[in-house]
Amino acid sequence: MIRTELPARTPKLFGTACVLGGSIAGLLAARVLADHAREVVIVERDEPETTGRPRAGVPQDRHGHALLPGGLKQLERWLPGVVDEAQTLGGHLAPLGQQGVYYDGRPRAQGGDAKLLLGSRPFLEARVRNRVLALPNVSTVTGLATGLVYTDDGRVGGVQVGSATVSADFVVDAMGRASRLSSWLEQAGYQRPVLERMPTGIHYVTGLFERTKSADSLEEACVLDLISPRAMPFDLTVASVNVIEDNQWLVMLMSYEEQPAARSLDAFRAVCNDLPPIFRQATSGVPTHGLETYHQADSRRRDFAGLTHFPAGLVAVGDAVASFNPIYGQGISSAALHASCLSEYLTTDPDLTSPATDFFALQQVITDAAWTLSAGADAARHDAITGTKASAEVEQQRSAMNQIIQATLTDPTITEVFAAVTFMDAHPATLADPTFLDRVRTCVGVS
Ligand SMILES: Cc1cc2nc3c(=O)[nH]c(=O)nc-3n(C[C@H](O)[C@H](O)[C@H](O)COP(=O)(O)OP(=O)(O)OC[C@H]3O[C@@H](n4cnc5c(N)ncnc54)[C@H](O)[C@@H]3O)c2cc1C
Incomplete structure (x- = not known):
């Protein structure tokens, strides 16, 4: 069962907890740890970015990010009032009536009452960061984490940040899909989690355009057009358009081809003209930024639950555990659910001298569910292409x-x-x- 209320008891378990990576997964883990540690230190290689600008450590943050209802509930659980705050600052909570899903241009029937939180990724991250860093016992260290420090009794005792050591009783890896934790573990004589990859080879190209109508007055605030192979003259697979802050539209085209679906603004607009009308309307506005591209070769997950030789005092969350095909929009919601798994683990009097096996078992339920959906569709596509x-x-x-x-x-x-x-x-x-x-x-x- 997934809880949505704050935990009734929050036993103090640590002096210092250290989180590696200060993006969404790391920040939410820090929020949970703040209930259980005297002090939480977030080690992040980028300078703390509180204003909502893109940053180097998160190259995907120029592209569309919507927060799904499952993650929204968990975000609101850990940071009560954050959704209202996001709306006040220019984010948009799109009701069902403003959400469009099309299959090859045919609209899906509308059902349910779920709402999606819309805003650029830096905007959404800034809402989380500002709230978490306002907690009195959470602080940040700017620097690159380069390894772990171990105690003689098989526990993690700290983190190496350049030439300095941050001592810690509990460490969380939230360094994203390229996390080096597996190599660090192997170098220290521990098992490295098995890495499973699902080849995807996706290309994103994203444009931002001025929006003249207020988000509330729109018939559609977010639209996803899912395109089957050969339904278009080129291999576009998904197109999306979202309202974001500062009166902008964020329009994204995703393809599985060798290159992005468009490289120039004219080509981008030409593709959008063949999509549901909202795409033409959104891209007719003045561009507020140049086109941005992003390539991701695979979806991947690491099997921490299957490890038998792993140090105590260490867990991993977010994309460091599983990074999905982004078009399913599962990443932030997974990270929020991982934070809830961490809370569930820490509130049930765990044996902290042993590896966090119970945490990884809880987390695996979340990861498997998300993977089933997104990697299942990619596997079907892969089999169709290869004739498997x-x-x-x-x-x-x-x-x-x-x-x-x-x-x-x-x-x-x-x-x-x-x-x-x-x-x-x-x-x-x-x-x-x-x-x-x-x-x-x-x-x-x-x-
Ligand atoms: C194109 C694209 C679109 C997406 N769209 C959506 C969407 O619509 N909805 C959604 O929910 N999710 C989406 N996602 C997924 C989402 O971006 C991630 O799941 C989310 O950012 C959570 O990631 P994270 O915090 O685990 O890692 P990241 O956001 O990748 O952050 C990792 C952090 O660790 C830091 N770091 C790395 N190594 C070190 C080190 N050695 N020392 C110190 N710091 C370090 C980095 O600087 C960074 O801040 C999308 C992803 C992509 C690629």
Whole structure:
């Protein structure tokens, strides 16, 4: 069960807890640790950025980031009032009526009442950072973490930051998808977590444009257009448009090709002209920034739950554990849910002299759920391209998923159930419920 209220008891367990990486996952872990440690130190290589500007350590922050309802609840749990604050400062909480999902230009039926928080990634991160750094026992050290320090009894005792050591009773790796923790562990004679990669080879190209209408007056504030192969003359796979702060539209095109879907503004606008009308409207405004591109070769996850030789006093959260195909928008919500797993672990009187096995078991439920959805779709695409035959069971699941998606075009109830899963508000097992699947089959006319 995922809790949404603050914990009833918060035992003090540590003198100093140290978080490596001061992005969203690290900040939320720091928020939880502030309840359990006298002092929390965040080590981040970038200077603390409180104004919402992009920064070097998070190259993806120029691209579209929406906060899903599942993550929104956890964010509000740990930082009460943060969503209101984000809205006051220019973020937008899009109700169902302003959310559009299209499959090859055909609108999905609307179901449910979930809201999405919209804003640029630096804006959203700044909301979290400002709140977490305002806590009296949280501070930051600017520098590059280069290794761990161990005690004689097999615990982590601190972190190496250049030539200095930050002593700590508990350390959290939140250094993102390129985290060096696995190598550090191996060098110290511990096991390195098995790394699983799902090749994706995605390209993003993003443009920002002036918006003249207020977000509240818009018919659509965020739209996702999912495009099947060969439905367009070029291999665009997903396009999205979101309202963000400072009266702007953020428009993103994603493709699996060798290069981005467009490199010039003219080409970008030309692609958008063939998409649902909101794309043409949004890109007709004055650009507020040049086009930005981003490439990601794979989705990846590290199996910390499967480790048997691991030091005590150490956990990992966020993209350092699992970094998904970004188009599913699961990253921040996963990080927020990891923070809740950390709280669950720390409030149940864990044996801190042993590895945090119970934490990793909780976290694995979150990671597996998100991976099932995003990597499942990429595996289907990969098999289709390479002509690989999946097992009968997997083929059956893929066929069911295609039927669900088809049914969402007409049945709001099916959309509501499906959206809850994609919004990380319900477990993917919900989609295997026999009554639900009967309804799907009836809807699409399959016996
Ligand atoms: C193109 C794109 C679009 C996305 N869209 C969405 C979306 O719509 N919704 C969503 O929820 N998620 C989205 N995501 C995912 C999201 O960006 C991440 O999941 C989220 O940032 C959480 O990441 P994190 O904090 O674990 O790591 P990161 O944000 O990658 O941060 C890692 C931090 O660690 C620091 N660091 C690294 N190494 C060191 C070191 N040695 N010492 C000190 N500091 C270090 C870095 O400077 C950085 O601050 C998207 C991702 C991409 C790539």
